[in-house]
Amino acid sequence: AQSVAQPEDQVNVAEGNPLTVKCTYSVSGNPYLFWYVQYPNRGLQFLLKYITGDNLVKGSYGFEAEFNKSQTSFHLKKPSALVSDSALYFCAVRGSPGSGNTGKLIFGQGTTLQVKP
C-alpha cells in the first residue's frame, strides 16, 4: 500500500536559520513526490516535485527538496527561514503510471512550520 509519513507534527526554527521538514514514503514503482504548503483557511499551493533526474529539486520561494531512494525520503529544506514561511506543509506521493496508479495523491498528515523572529 502507498503511504507517506511526516514524523514531526511541528517544526520550530528561528528566522534566518536553515529548516528541514521530513517526509518518508512507500509506493509501488518509481515515486512521483510533491510538496505543498497551506496557509490558514486557504487551499494548497504547489511548491515543488520530483519525477526523475537530479535528486535535488528546487522549487518556489527558495525551497528545495532532496530525493533519497535508499532511505525512501524526500525532505523539504530551505537555507534561511522567513517568518512568512510559517504554515502547514504537506508531502504527497503518487505511483508512476501503470500498476494500478490512477494519479491520486497520497498525503502525509502535515507538519506545521513555526518560524520565530
Add this chain to the structure above:
Amino acid sequence: NAGVMQNPRHLVRRRGQEARLRCSPMKGHSHVYWYRQLPEEGLKFMVYLQKENIIDESGMPKERFSAEFPKEGPSILRIQQVVRGDSAAYFCASSLNPTDTQYFGPGTRLTVL
C-alpha cells in the same frame, strides 16, 4: 489564467439536507480530483474524474456521496442527507494530464449543524 475555482467557499447545512460543491478546473485542464480534509487531519483522496467519466472513486464513501464532471460546466460533488461527520474542508484539484502537477482550489468548508 484563473486558477481552480470552488464555490461556495463556506456552506452550512442542517443534518439531512443536501450539499452541492462546485469546482471549475484551470483552463485547459480536463482532469479533476476531489479531496477531503477532516479537522486535524491530512487530505484524503475521494474521487478522480475526467470529462464525463469517473476514473477512480476508491476514496468515496459508499453511500450518500456522488460526483460528476459533465461535458459542459463545473465538476459537482454531491452529498445527500448530510451528517455531522461530513463537516470538513473539501478541496478540488485539476491537472492537464494524469501525470502532471495537480493545482488546488481554495476549498469549500462544509459545516453540518
